[in-house]
Amino acid sequence: MGTEAVGRAIKPALVKARALCKRYVQRAPFSRKKFVIDALMDVDLEIALGCLTALVGESGSGKSTLASCLGILEKPDRGEIWFEGSKVSFANSRELTALRPKIQMVFQDSAGALNPRFSAAQIIEEPLEIQGRESGARLRARACELMEEVGLSPDAGNRSPLEFSGGQRQRLAIARALALKPTFLILDESLSGLDLATQAQILNLLLDLQTSHSLTYLLISHDLSLVGQVADFVAVMHHGKIVECGSRQQVFSAPQHAHTKELLASVGVVEAAFRTAQVGGGQ
Ligand SMILES: Nc1ncnc2c1ncn2[C@@H]1O[C@H](COP(=O)(O)OP(=O)(O)O)[C@@H](O)[C@H]1O
Numbered sequence: 476m477g478t479e480a481v482g483r484a485i486k487p488a489l490v491k492a493r494a495l496c497k498r499y500v501q502r503a504p505f506s507r508k509k510f511v512i513d514a515l516m517d518v519d520l521e522i523a524l525g526c527l528t529a530l531v532g533e534s535g536s537g538k539s540t541l542a543s544c545l546g547i548l549e550k551p552d553r554g555e556i557w558f559e560g561s562k563v564s565f566a567n568s569r570e571l572t573a574l575r576p577k578i579q580m581v582f583q584d585s586a587g588a589l590n591p592r593f594s595a596a597q598i599i600e601e602p603l604e605i606q607g608r609e610s611g612a613r614l615r616a617r618a619c620e621l622m623e624e625v626g627l628s629p630d631a632g633n634r635s636p637l638e639f640s641g642g643q644r645q646r647l648a649i650a651r652a653l654a655l656k657p658t659f660l661i662l663d664e665s666l667s668g669l670d671l672a673t674q675a676q677i678l679n680l681l682l683d684l685q686t687s688h689s690l691t692y693l694l695i696s697h698d699l700s701l702v703g704q705v706a707d708f709v710a711v712m713h714h715g716k717i718v719e720c721g722s723r724q725q726v727f728s729a730p731q732h733a734h735t736k737e738l739l740a741s742v743g744v745v746e747a748a749f750r751t752a753q754v755g756g757g758q
């Protein structure tokens with residue numbers, strides 16, 4: 476891929492967001508006063524097929540809200556989402572049900588997201604059962620296959636996720652997310668809270684799975700040095716808006732927006748990323 480490329484120009488977009496707006500009304504603590512938060516303001520984003528797009532920005536900038544809308548868990552107040560060339564109709568529940576398996580999310584705190592009353596294998600089996608895709612012995616066999624694929628021993632299938640380490644729980648969450656054969660995976664701070672060695676292992680797993688399962692990723696992270704290693708494209712959010720978007724090399728080596736420059740300077744990665752981009756030829 477040419478180093479000057481942006482998602483729009485070279486690869487077809489799997490997901491497109493057009494002018495997304497989302498407003499929350501919050502109550503001030505110990506008061507009846509309400510105030511509004513514009514979590515998303517006219518957000519446009521294209522996520523290139525088969526690529527890893529990173530979404531970065533400070534806490535509260537709207538990243539998880541955008542993830543929930545793109546993951547069709549939340550309905551934007553205004554704007555459009557397009558998936559595989561079709562406009563998502565939030566009013567059509569049948570269409571949403573058909574779409575949901577294709578879009579999966581993995582969050583930071585899998586301990587909270589994984590039901591501790593279920594065994595590891597049951598956690599993977601649940602979505603398959605709900606969708607009626609597998610049953611009986613085939614269901615358990617599929618769970619074992621998925622566990623192996625994410626580097627977990629199927630022997631651990633009967634154990635509670637609470638007995639797993641943080642990295643193993645993220646592997647389990649990834650296996651569950653893969654069960655329904657999605658095309659788009661949203662990783663909302665999925666690597667945060669893990670030690671550096673585990674982070675690297677999970678990241679390598681995700682990159683292998685991206686190839687073997689033809690996945691498109693949206694990786695949300697506040698860790699710019701991590702993003703600088705793996706992203707094809709980078710979008711920067713600030714106060715509910717995408718303030719900059721481009722190839723990793725463009726954003727890291729020639730940031731345009733003051734906020735992007737601030738973010739990069741704060742972790743001191745500009746020079747390092749620029750060197751990496753030069754050595755590795757960008758993407
Ligand atoms: N369900 C909600 N109800 C009220 N306010 C919310 C809700 N979700 C997010 N917000 C607010 O929207 C803003 C953006 O939040 P979020 O999307 O979680 O940002 P980020 O993921 O970048 O930290 C924040 O000010 C947050 O407090």
Ligand SMILES: [Mg+2]
Nearest residue numbers: 538539540663
């Ligand atoms: Mg968040």
